[in-house]
Amino acid sequence: MKVLLINGSPNEDRCTYTALAEAARSLEAEGVETEIAWIGRDPLRGCIGCGGCSKLGNNRCIFDDDVVNRLLEKAERADGYLVGTPVFYAGANGALLAVLDRMLYAGGALMQFKPAAGIASARRAGTTPAIDQINKYFQINKMPVVSSTYWPMVHGQSAEQVLQDEEGLQTMRMLGKNMAWMLRCIEADREAGGDHPQMEAKIATNFIRPTA
Template sequence: MKVLLINGSPNEERSTYTALAEAAHALEAEGVETEIAWIGREPVRGCIACGGCSKLGINRCIFDDDVVNRLLEKAERADGYLVGTPVYYAGANGALLAILDRMFFAGSQVMQFKPAAGIASARRAGTTPAIDQINKYFQFNKMPVVSSTYWPMVHGQSAEQVRQDEEGLQTMRMLGKNLAWMLRLIDRDMAEGGSHPAMERKIATNFIRPTA
């Protein structure tokens, strides 16, 4: 079993990374392989709703000049996910949201039914709306959202300060343990002949309809 942890910060090894690393250590202690993937600092395209990904038929975005498809390749090989973000203006990093928009629009199938959770790091406030932004991607895509002993957040302006947030780090460790537990349950169920829930045909209700 493997968990992909996405570091959605422009800084590779600061506050967000420190939180993800704490969860990763807990996962590894439970026998789960981990990989922390950084989104980097290169420019990232936003989704332009061109529909090109649906024509490719390979769960990839038609634009292949940034990190999105490389993350989708990693996501396809993973059994669960943790996605971390710093807090900017009481929300998640805009570059991370652009990446997630395209990952879930183009490659949602490779992540369906796999457990996941969003985490946030902040100097002070804005963590809960940032976590909620990330978790919405999972909730829309039939993915169980993993919980912990508190909302999965850490506080501090640097890695050193985050390491002083003992409650935040404990929350990360328990998040990792709970994710490992959920992965084992799913793996056991599948080994015993279980399967994902059968999906009903999609019903789309339009609130505004063309008039005759």
Template sequence: MKVLLVNGSPHLKGCTYTALTEVEKTLQENGIETEIFQLGTKPICGCIGCNSCYKTGKCFMDDIVNEFVEKAKEADGFIFGSPVHYAAASGALTSFLDRVFYSGGEHLSYKPGACITSARRGGTTATFDQLNKYFTIKNMPVVSSQYWNMVHGNTPEEVKQDLEGMQVMRVLGANMAWLLKCIQLGKENGINIPEKEERQITNFIR
């Protein structure tokens, strides 16, 4: 079993990365393979709604989004980490997730997902709410911890001093590992994902 952890911060080893590595450590201790996927600093264009992915199965902008979706096909769970920018997820991560879920969301469906947020002071809960909405539109079980998944600090060293936040990260990792093992055990005993109903789409007009 493998979990992809996405660092939505432009800083390679900053505060968000520090929180993600605490989750990663616990996952590995529980026998789960991990990979941290860095968004980096290159511009990530937002979705333009061209719908070409409906025909080809991938976004026509052949960049880091398609690279991630290919990895997602083989992954069993996902954790997306973001710094707080103006009480929201980073612009890069937002553009990335819009396109990932639009062009390749089927490869994340029914796989556990979680998010973590990192801030100096405020905006974490708004960001947490924003990111969780991606999971709940694609039939993804949402993995929780003993508190909302957030850390506080202005530097990696300060994040490590957030003892409660770091504990929340470890509990999140343990809960993700537990759920993945439960799902795997279910599959081995013939319990499969629910049968899909035909999609009904309505607009708010008469």
């Protein structure tokens, strides 16, 4: 079993990384392999809704000049996901949202039914809307959202300060433990011959009448 942890901060090894690393250590202690992948600082385009990924049919974005397809390659090999963000204006980092827009639009099929959770790092406030913003990507893609003993957030203006947030770090550890437990449950069900729920044919309505 493997969990991909995505660091959605423009800073590679500061507060968001510190939170993800604490969760990763907890997962590793439970026997789950982890990988922390950083979105980097290079320019990222947002999804333009061109539908080119559907035409390609390979679960990759048509634009191949940034980190998105590299992350999709990692996501395909993972069994679960933790996605971390710093808080910008009471929400997630815009670059991370661009990544998630394109990952889920182009490669959502690779991630369906795999457990995931968003986490947030902030000096003070805005964490819960940022977490909710990330979790919405999972909820629309049939992915179980993993919980912890509190909303998965840490506080601090530096990695050193985050390490002083004992409750936040405990929340990260319990998030890792809960993720490992859920992965084991899914694996046990699969070994017993079970499978994820079979989806009905999608019904798409436009407020009042079905869409064409």
